[in-house]
Amino acid sequence: MPIIAVLALMYAVNNWNAYFDALLYLKSASLAPLQLVLRSILILNTINSGSMDAKALLERMQMADLLKYSLIVWAACRFADLSVCTKYFGQGMLIGSIKG
Numbered sequence: 001m002p003i004i005a006v007l008a009l010m011y012a013v014n015n016w017n018a019y020f021d022a023l024l025y026l027k028s029a030s031l032a033p034l035q036l037v038l039r040s041i042l043i044l045n046t047i048n049s050g051s052m053d054a055k056a057l058l059e060r061m062q063m064a065d066l067l068k069y070s071l072i073v074w075a076a077c078r079f080a081d082l083s084v085c086t087k088y089f090g091q092g093m094l095i096g097s098i099k100g
Helices: 002-017 020-025 034-044 054-094
Strands: none
Touching: 020 034, 034 054
16 A cells, blocks of 8 residues: 555656646647646736836735735645645655565
Protein backbone atom coordinates (compact mmCIF):
# COMPACT_ATOMS: atom_id res chain seq x y z
CA MET A 1 0.00 0.00 0.00
CA PRO A 2 2.75 2.58 0.75
CA ILE A 3 4.39 2.05 -2.64
CA ILE A 4 1.09 2.55 -4.47
CA ALA A 5 0.44 5.73 -2.47
CA VAL A 6 3.88 7.12 -3.37
CA LEU A 7 3.41 6.33 -7.05
CA ALA A 8 -0.06 7.90 -7.08
CA LEU A 9 1.21 11.04 -5.34
CA MET A 10 4.17 11.43 -7.70
CA TYR A 11 1.92 10.90 -10.71
CA ALA A 12 -0.55 13.49 -9.43
CA VAL A 13 2.16 16.08 -8.75
CA ASN A 14 3.70 15.46 -12.17
CA ASN A 15 0.37 15.96 -13.93
CA TRP A 16 -0.47 18.94 -11.72
CA ASN A 17 2.65 20.76 -12.87
CA ALA A 18 2.45 19.71 -16.55
CA TYR A 19 0.27 22.46 -17.91
CA PHE A 20 2.41 23.21 -20.96
CA ASP A 21 1.16 20.18 -22.90
CA ALA A 22 -2.42 21.26 -22.32
CA LEU A 23 -1.51 24.79 -23.36
CA LEU A 24 -0.15 23.51 -26.67
CA TYR A 25 -2.65 20.82 -27.60
CA LEU A 26 -6.04 21.76 -26.18
CA LYS A 27 -8.24 24.12 -28.15
CA SER A 28 -11.36 23.96 -25.96
CA ALA A 29 -11.42 26.01 -22.75
CA SER A 30 -13.77 23.50 -21.15
CA LEU A 31 -11.03 20.83 -21.24
CA ALA A 32 -8.35 23.04 -19.73
CA PRO A 33 -6.78 21.90 -16.46
CA LEU A 34 -6.92 24.04 -13.34
CA GLN A 35 -3.46 25.52 -13.91
CA LEU A 36 -4.50 26.99 -17.28
CA VAL A 37 -7.73 28.39 -15.85
CA LEU A 38 -5.79 30.08 -13.06
CA ARG A 39 -3.27 31.40 -15.55
CA SER A 40 -5.96 32.88 -17.78
CA ILE A 41 -7.72 34.52 -14.82
CA LEU A 42 -4.48 36.11 -13.67
CA ILE A 43 -3.63 37.33 -17.16
CA LEU A 44 -7.09 38.82 -17.66
CA ASN A 45 -6.79 40.58 -14.32
CA THR A 46 -3.86 42.77 -15.34
CA ILE A 47 -4.44 46.46 -14.76
CA ASN A 48 -4.33 49.06 -17.51
CA SER A 49 -3.66 52.41 -15.84
CA GLY A 50 -4.70 54.51 -18.82
CA SER A 51 -6.99 57.28 -17.54
CA MET A 52 -7.59 56.31 -13.91
CA ASP A 53 -7.01 58.46 -10.90
CA ALA A 54 -4.64 57.25 -8.20
CA LYS A 55 -7.33 56.11 -5.76
CA ALA A 56 -9.23 54.01 -8.32
CA LEU A 57 -5.95 52.53 -9.56
CA LEU A 58 -4.92 51.60 -6.02
CA GLU A 59 -8.31 49.95 -5.38
CA ARG A 60 -8.06 47.93 -8.59
CA MET A 61 -4.53 46.84 -7.72
CA GLN A 62 -5.67 45.72 -4.27
CA MET A 63 -8.57 43.75 -5.77
CA ALA A 64 -6.21 42.17 -8.30
CA ASP A 65 -3.87 41.08 -5.51
CA LEU A 66 -6.79 39.75 -3.47
CA LEU A 67 -8.02 37.72 -6.44
CA LYS A 68 -4.53 36.40 -7.15
CA TYR A 69 -3.90 35.26 -3.59
CA SER A 70 -7.37 33.77 -3.14
CA LEU A 71 -6.91 31.75 -6.34
CA ILE A 72 -3.59 30.45 -5.05
CA VAL A 73 -5.13 29.40 -1.73
CA TRP A 74 -8.12 27.79 -3.48
CA ALA A 75 -5.88 25.81 -5.82
CA ALA A 76 -3.68 24.69 -2.95
CA CYS A 77 -6.72 23.50 -0.99
CA ARG A 78 -7.94 21.53 -3.98
CA PHE A 79 -4.59 19.80 -4.20
CA ALA A 80 -4.47 19.14 -0.47
CA ASP A 81 -7.09 16.44 -1.00
CA LEU A 82 -4.20 14.17 -1.87
CA SER A 83 -2.73 14.66 1.57
CA VAL A 84 -4.40 11.41 2.59
CA CYS A 85 -1.62 9.62 0.74
CA THR A 86 1.15 11.43 2.61
CA LYS A 87 1.03 9.17 5.63
CA TYR A 88 2.23 6.37 3.35
CA PHE A 89 4.69 8.60 1.50
CA GLY A 90 7.62 8.27 3.89
CA GLN A 91 7.14 4.52 4.23
CA GLY A 92 6.93 4.03 0.49
CA MET A 93 10.00 6.11 -0.26
CA LEU A 94 12.11 4.28 2.32
CA ILE A 95 10.80 0.75 1.74
CA GLY A 96 13.49 -0.09 -0.80
CA SER A 97 16.33 1.51 1.10
CA ILE A 98 16.03 -0.40 4.36
CA LYS A 99 18.53 -3.20 4.57
CA GLY A 100 16.91 -6.32 5.99
